[in-house]
Amino acid sequence: MSKSERTTDDSEAPEITEPGGTSASTSASGKVQSLERAITLLHATADSAPDGDTASNLAARTGLNRATAWRLLSTLEQYGLVERSPVTNRYTIGFAVARMASVAGFDGLIRRAHGTLRRVSEQTGETANLAVVQQLGLTYVDEVTPPVVLAAKWLGRQVPIHATSTGKALLAWLPAEEAQALLEGTLEAYTDTTITDRARLRAELTETRERGYSVCLGEMERNLYGVSAPVLGSRGRPFAVVSIWGPQDRVPESRFAALGPLARAAADEIAKAAETL
Template sequence: MDVAEEAATGAKGRPGGGRVQSLERAIALLNAVSASAPEGRSVAELAEVCDLNRATAWRLLATLEHHALVERDPAANRYTIGPAVSRMASTAGVEGLVRRSHDVLQRLCETTGETANLAVAQGGGGITYVDEVVPPAVLTARWLGREVPIHATSAGKALLAWEPRAEVEALLSRRLAGYTPTTQTDREALDAELATVRERGYGISVGELEAQLNGVAAPVLDAGGRPVAVVCVWGPHDRVPESRFAELGPQAQEAAAEIRRRLAPGAAAPLAH
């Protein structure tokens, strides 16, 4: 059966269904891979989940792998989400991301009493704040729409800590500029800090971009464990001293995890307020 015949027949033999069966099977496999644990799933496991025979699953996965939509670990022969998915997500715009996450930021702001931001990576090697919720009656700088250097903020370090090594090298290929006395400009020291960030689960900044501002940030990870956005909580150092990091960091992590759940395939978007 060719593509035109499949489209006419429909996904499950329903005349006029208008859907292509082989494409639906590939999408089902892609969703199953995205729902896998970080180590991925084998062909046999994916075939069982999607109710396919192994030969069909293998051919579809080979096609998805060819287009970098999935990756196969040759040693374990297990499949995980490929880099093309992250690239598509990063170029799809941020309106949907903001819509799904804004009320999460609102709750985070209310709970902490501090500014909550959502940031995404930019192609130029920086990050940009795409949404922001500011506590009422608090005078503070506004960062919405502002692009900042990736190495000098908690958000940037939270993103770098979960990026593949090759991406980190590309993002940090230029000399690291210093903005305040606490900005980390030594690559070796920054690499060590990124390892700590990953182990701890969130990044911190102690006046590294602006001397009077401190913050924490946690990544929103996709199914493959790569960051698609970062949740930040920050404020003046007198309201956000280092002693609050252990409190604010887990709250940022919880908010990031909630946004990740909302971005998962099949998740419903929250109702508009």
């Protein structure tokens, strides 16, 4: 790091002693400089949505040197406040921010999507749920289950990307290199129908895009079958996934041709409603 960089970014500032004896650098106005810089980076990251930006560009936009910006972003990433794409190294706002600011985050999406999920569940007699895209995967955030149906509760659970129709709907609509990054490591076999061969999975993802929805044949839990469709943003990127699923005896493969278009229509309806967020 050059002397000029140190002077620009790490200028002398008074220190205050925190409870417990630690010290924190403060500006003349009494603000904690490291916290102020981190907040500035968060705002810059939010402004770069939906594609995000690199640490170098965020540093330039906030007036920080790259080393300081990188350290702050690394800390923010550890706490889930920002997320870094393993493919592009671009930073976006993290899932933790959405949880803490849920009124402006997923709660707004859930409110707009819930009526659609309820109608789909009533129409099909099966469970309808919504998963949102986050770092390296998906998390279920809303679910409507018919009152007469005893079904597993998936709220708050992360989605096995390769072993569910939900995950495959995300993979099929992501750029190939991003989908590849999500599939690093061994593809675990949850049941005897889980697809663990990458070539076979790629072929299924191609078929998924062609028909407009994904399917699951008991690949996560042997008795659970279902279909899913992506909720796409203005640039065609998935930011959520709608799923319809149930036990094999009620949702056999023969129902997929009818349920798939319903999931697709529900996803499109939610995408349109989300435009006002």
